[in-house]
Amino acid sequence: MKKLINDPRAVVDEAVAGIAAAHKGLLVVQTDPTFIARADAPTKGKVGLVSGGGSGHEPLHGGFVGYGMLDAAVPGAVFTSPTPDPILAATKAVDGGAGVLHIVKNYTGDVLNFETAADLASAEDIEVRSVIVDDDVAVKDSLYTAGRRGVAGTVLVEKIAGAAAERGDSLDAVAAIAEKVNGQVRSMGMALTAPIVPHAGEPSFDIAEDEIEIGIGIHGEPGRVRIPLEPADAIVDRLLDPILEDLPFQSGDKVLLFVNGMGGTPLVELYIAFRRAAEVLEGKGIEVTRTLVGNYVTSLEMQGFSISVLKLDDELTELWDAPVQTAALRWGR
Amino acid sequence: MKKLINDPRAVVDEAVAGIAAAHKGLLVVQTDPTFIARADAPTKGKVGLVSGGGSGHEPLHGGFVGYGMLDAAVPGAVFTSPTPDPILAATKAVDGGAGVLHIVKNYTGDVLNFETAADLASAEDIEVRSVIVDDDVAVKDSLYTAGRRGVAGTVLVEKIAGAAAERGDSLDAVAAIAEKVNGQVRSMGMALTAPIVPHAGEPSFDIAEDEIEIGIGIHGEPGRVRIPLEPADAIVDRLLDPILEDLPFQSGDKVLLFVNGMGGTPLVELYIAFRRAAEVLEGKGIEVTRTLVGNYVTSLEMQGFSISVLKLDDELTELWDAPVQTAALRWGR
Amino acid sequence: MALGTGWVVDWVRASAEVVKEHRTELVRLDREIGDGDHGENLDRGFSAVVAKLDGIEADATPGAVLKLVATTLISTVGGASGPLLGTAYLKGAGAAGAATELDADALVAVLTAARDGVVLRGKAESGDKTMVDAWTPAVDAAAAARDAGGSEAEVLAAAADAAEAGAAATEPWVARKGRASYLGERAIGHRDPGAQSSSLILRAAADTAAAQTAAATEG
Amino acid sequence: MALGTGWVVDWVRASAEVVKEHRTELVRLDREIGDGDHGENLDRGFSAVVAKLDGIEADATPGAVLKLVATTLISTVGGASGPLLGTAYLKGAGAAGAATELDADALVAVLTAARDGVVLRGKAESGDKTMVDAWTPAVDAAAAARDAGGSEAEVLAAAADAAEAGAAATEPWVARKGRASYLGERAIGHRDPGAQSSSLILRAAADTAAAQTAAATEG
Ligand SMILES: Nc1ncnc2c1ncn2[C@@H]1O[C@H](COP(=O)(O)OP(=O)(O)O)[C@@H](O)[C@H]1O
Ligand SMILES: Nc1ncnc2c1ncn2[C@@H]1O[C@H](COP(=O)(O)OP(=O)(O)O)[C@@H](O)[C@H]1O
Ligand SMILES: [Mg+2]
Ligand SMILES: [Mg+2]
Ligand SMILES: [Mg+2]
Ligand SMILES: [Mg+2]
Structure with a gap:
């Protein structure tokens, strides 16, 4: 294996540190648990957008944190959904009082971990809605599969829902826009x-x-x-x-x-x-x-x-x- | 060889057609000879910036054509400097009366072909200045080499010189800024x-x-x-x-x-x-x-x-x- | 012999060891029909669990240890297996309740609750080619062994045997849940990594129970 | 026998053929110490030249054909070799002037002007491991053959032999011009692709001249 890395186990931490160093002013990176948030989060009164998933898909999702798009991104291990803790921490960090939308790619791991985080956030009185992205037509959405996967369409959902949140749409409205993009x-x-x-x-x-x-x-x-x-x-x-x-x-x-x-x-x-x-x-x-x-x-x-x-x-x-x-x-x- | 291509000989033409299709409004692509120019070129009174070189370095140079950066990019065959004809055609197309700066990476082929094009343009009364980018410290600039190569620093030269041209600097001033960036x-x-x-x-x-x-x-x-x-x-x-x-x-x-x-x-x-x-x-x-x-x-x-x-x-x-x-x-x- | 907190701790340590030992094999199984991280995920999770075992109170119940395993797996594994296995331990802990020792009945209840937890979260049925295909035969075999009057160690041995067979049985199947379901027919001929790891963990349970029983008999 | 436009056309066609035939070899040489395009570059250029040969006027002079080769190579090859070889033909065309036939003296003048053109544009000296290391020995040998009273075909054969030896001689050298200069010592042991292609082109000149002379003697 030939890679520009130091230690296979340090890949995500070191990359996230690099993201922090490269995009000061735009992003802040929290560690323990690890998530990437807009430098100015939370935005009072704006719906917060949180996405995340396994690492190795960069720039998804950290590269889409900023004005008009995501408020936070939660990177898991390489190709592994993050656990609920950092998703919860990110959700709390970006809640500006208008609720938080989770944009989740449709993989069993992502869905389950975001689900748990959403439950925990609700328990702390943060209103959370989730949109599951499943745009991949290679997989049939049937009883015989885990359903369609979320792939590149996720970027379009994040951009367009982010713009809706930025213009001041409510949580329901932002979620509806995100669903609409996913549907189309x-x-x-x-x-x-x-x-x-x-x-x-x-x-x-x-x-x-x-x-x-x-x-x-x-x-x-x-x-x-x-x-x-x-x-x-x-x-x-x-x-x-x-x-x-x-x-x-x-x-x-x-x-x-x-x-x-x-x-x-x-x-x-x-x-x-x-x-x-x-x-x-x-x-x-x-x-x-x-x-x-x-x-x-x-x-x-x-x-x-x-x-x-x-x-x-x-x-x-x-x-x-x-x-x-x-x-x-x-x-x- | 596993590549997402149709015909090795059609790579540049088809990619350039893709660039044209993907960035309508920003760019126009001329064929015969082939170059990529700003959709609004020439800009009256602004120094025109032309760069180019072998293809295979994308987004360099076509991806840097637009407001505040290059006026035209001239793609050669893969890893092969373009010939003088398209460089001349691009130079003529973007001349807004204030002269044209050629930004050339320091390779024998690029230097010679741009040199010829500059001579031909001068013969048609277009004022042309050239800046040779040679930022690669891996190669010693000595009598025993073709000199330092122009590598990634080229983007910085193009961006900064482009901004100088956009603010209305004269050809000499834009060339001086480009030289300064290359020097630093x-x-x-x-x-x-x-x-x-x-x-x-x-x-x-x-x-x-x-x-x-x-x-x-x-x-x-x-x-x-x-x-x-x-x-x-x-x-x-x-x-x-x-x-x-x-x-x-x-x-x-x-x-x-x-x-x-x-x-x-x-x-x-x-x-x-x-x-x-x-x-x-x-x-x-x-x-x-x-x-x-x-x-x-x-x-x-x-x-x-x-x-x-x-x-x-x-x-x-x-x-x-x-x-x-x-x-x-x-x-x- | 009913099994106490000492056994749970032994079991968890043995699980961590067996997962580390089989890390590469589990990664390979997951590369074939998934995304190649299952061994790494569980190794990360169980290593974190082991690091926390030392902090356990002297009077902790089996249920408390199982709950620690659950929360630690949930917060360190990620992926599909993290919440699923985590839920298994969480529901198992619930079934263990405040008991200080687990007899055959209690073990069957713990295993059943664990399996039900996986099914509740993951919605997989038997034959979907998931870890459920190790857990369900294990639960059934454990109940049968208990009904036949088997000892705690025998109940767990029956569970482990059945889980092993269950994991092996997934090989010829098409998957209907998890990543392997994306592959359609191409999943045929490959064992489900989650079923395999569950069978390893249940084997660790049986082995540590047998060792405890042997030690008690000698001692 | 002095050589006319027919020979120049034959030479150019033969050059195109030999370049196509050796395309892969030239690409390989250029991969080793350059960027792997030299054979492709020349093949593209000479194919374009051949496509234009049919359009040549019946009364075109050798110089006019050489000029057509020059401008076509300049506008189709690109890279370093396009302007350099293009200039060689351009200056060669200048030396040929309006002559309708090229005798031994004229051939030496054409070759010398061509070489001088390459040196003028590329500023390489002998021993820098470039095409100059094929051209300069070729020019010297041609002049010597002419001085010794050689025929036109003999002058070109001497040039081709010397170019071939010159190209081979570049192998042990470090390069001081062109891309190969970036490699330092790593260029040692590899033949310069431009010197090799120039030697092939000069061999085509000699072969076509010999064929014409033979045909004339028979006819
Ligand atoms: N819906 C489900 N129900 C039960 N088990 C599942 C389900 N989805 C996946 N699994 C199990 O999870 C295992 C994969 O775990 P792992 O590789 O760690 O997670 P991921 O698939 O997110 O990479 C599968 O082999 C399968 O046994
Ligand atoms: N300064 C120079 N003077 C003479 N010949 C040169 C010079 N630089 C390069 N060459 C010749 O050009 C050849 C490379 O040509 P080619 O591969 O077509 O162009 P590029 O180097 O631009 O890819 C070299 O092998 C060498 O013979
Ligand atoms: Mg995974
Ligand atoms: Mg080249
Ligand atoms: Mg996996
Ligand atoms: Mg080359």
Whole structure:
């Protein structure tokens, strides 16, 4: 295993210390228990937004803490949901009296740990609502699965709900916006290589030089199917088809197209994929009115990418465009 | 070779088409010859900034085209300087009557091709000045080398010179600011893995699982020395020492600390490196007043990173803070 | 021989050891059909538990120790297994109540409550390819052994045997809960890591009970 | 036999072929001490040149063809070799002037001007481990062959032999120009890719000249 780390067990603590050092003024980092909060938290009267999950997905979630987005992010061990303690501490720290929204990716661990934290927060008289993000169409939401996973669409939920909170929406309203985004975004991803979890020291799955995984998650889980390597355009089509069918997206829709890198994919390749995805949408009469390209929801050094398509309306577009000032997403300020 | 591409020879064209599709409104892309320009270029009366170089370093340079930074970027083939034609075309397209500054990384190919383009532009009565960026302390600037390479410091030159141009500085003044930044920034990089140039199809160098390259450039050139894998902190120290000695940086200096990923390194590892670098600077009484962490000057999917330290004064700090609106760097607007 | 706080502490220490010993194996199982952290998660949790054992009061009941294990696992493991196993110990502690010793009936009650806790939190049914597939056969076998008049050590040995078989039985299945459910048919042929770790922990319970009983007989 | 436009065109086509044939080898040499694009760069450039050859006027002079090669390489190769080789052809074209045929003297003048062009642009000296280390021995050998009364084909053969030896001679050296200079001692043991490609191109010149002479003798 070749990594730029000191000790596999110190990865999260040291990275969080780096985040603190790199974004002074924007963020503060609390340790014991560990969470990342806006430097100016809590904002009196504003709904607080807390998200979190395993580490290794950076910039998710710490990179999205700041004006117009999250109030706090709670990093767990690599690919492991945080425990309830830091989630509770973060929830208390950002409660400005208007309640706190938990944005939770749909994994058993995340759901259970956030659930416990929410119970504990309620016991301390903090009003908490939770939104479960489950945008991954690779997994069927059925009795036979743990339900759809939350993947790259999470960024869109966090940005848009963050803007709603910033404009002063109530907890119910912010939760409703977050639910709406989750209801209108669909994602699917693929991998060329597997990530290496530091404490495991080996790739999360073995894959040949001429194979790719389709329908992967963001924790190094193998995908739904393994197929021979294909040209980028064919791969894009393979991911886009189930996304578009699922909602379904239709001619005349306005959408945000998000091509997300898994951490090890060069930007030049993400743009090649974006080109094709935009072309396909256009061909179907779906108008791409907002875009995002880059490494936002990653899986350590995994090579691969995901596509997310979010159906926009005027309100979502306005909230997307609203100012945001975080380490990883910033405009308008 | 496992890449998210269609055809090794189409990589640049397709990526540039993706950049165009992803950043409408911000950028326009011209083909034949190919360059990327601000959507609103030329800006009457403003000095135009043109940079360029081989592709594979994204977001450099196309991701830095926009308000407050570059007016145009000229992408060559992967790791290959562009030819004079598109540089000339870009120069003409962004000339707003106040002259054009070429920001050129110090590689024989880049220097020669930009030189030719500048000669041709002068012949068409466009005033052109060139600044050669050579911030890499891994290479000695001596009679026995092609001189120091231009690496990650280029982003800082482009941002700060761009701000100077935006505030209305003359061509001479913008060139002087660019020279000043280049004179005060020092960088050094390392690699854990080699990039794979699409048309070559094989890693640019072979390196064992327990070895790293110190003092690499951004084109997959092997580094100055190959050593056994070390903990992140030791590697950071190994890069920082020659950087700090070179200027030299001194106690009391205010600096911008820039930890740049080579494309395949997860952000979590960059933050681990940042943490150590900030700690070392602090220990020497050097104050980190501005920061940048992320994949800005990359080498395809290479794993590795570089550290750049720029000595700041009030003017440079103000220009760094000035609004910028590009695909990859954005604040204040 | 009814088992007291000494046994619970021994069991917990033995669990921590066995988890550390099998850390790599559990990580490997979880790499195959999950995200490769299960061994690391439990090792982190049980190491934290062991660090707290020294602070236990001399007159602590078995239930109090189980509760300490529960809260420590919940606050250090994370992931799916943290809340699930944590809840198991928490409900087990509730079933143990204020008793100072656990006889066969009490052990069956503790195991049953633990299993019910996992099911309550995780909503998995038997055959979903989760830790429940170790716990449920274990509970059933423990009850049967108790009904047949087995000693405490025999009850736990029956539970451990059944858990082991239950974990092994998960191999040919498709998963319907947890991360492995994302894999569909690709989960076939792999043992569920959580079922495996639960079987290891229940084996530790049986082994420490047997050792205590042997020591008592000799002593 | 003095060489006309037909020979220049043949030479250029043969150069394109030999570059394509050795593309991978040149990429490999450049991977070792540079950035792995040299073969690709020249292949792209010479393919573009060949595509333009059909458009050449019937009465074009050797100099005009060389100039077309120059401008096409400059506008399609990029990198260091594009401007350097482009300048070589450009200055060679200048030396050829308006002549319709190139005799031994003219060939030596063309080669000398080409080499001088590379040195002018790239400022490399002999021994710096660049294409100059193929060109300078080639120019010297060509002049010597001419002085000894050699034919045009003999002059070019002497140039090609010397370039080949010159390229091989770069192997043990440290580089002082171009990317390989960044490597310090690590460049030792590797042949300079630009010197190698120049030697291939000069060999194509000699081979096509020999073929033309043979054809003329037979015809
Ligand atoms: N809903 C559930 N009910 C019972 N057990 C579950 C459930 N979901 C997951 N598990 C158990 O948790 C184990 C995985 O634990 P672990 O790897 O530590 O957490 P995570 O899946 O969050 O990485 C699985 O092997 C399975 O036995
Ligand atoms: N200053 C120079 N003078 C002469 N030749 C040079 C000089 N710099 C580089 N070269 C030649 O250029 C070759 C590399 O060409 P190429 O790989 O196409 O360009 P780049 O180095 O820009 O990738 C080297 O092998 C060397 O022969
Ligand atoms: Mg996990
Ligand atoms: Mg090159
Ligand atoms: Mg797991
Ligand atoms: Mg090269």
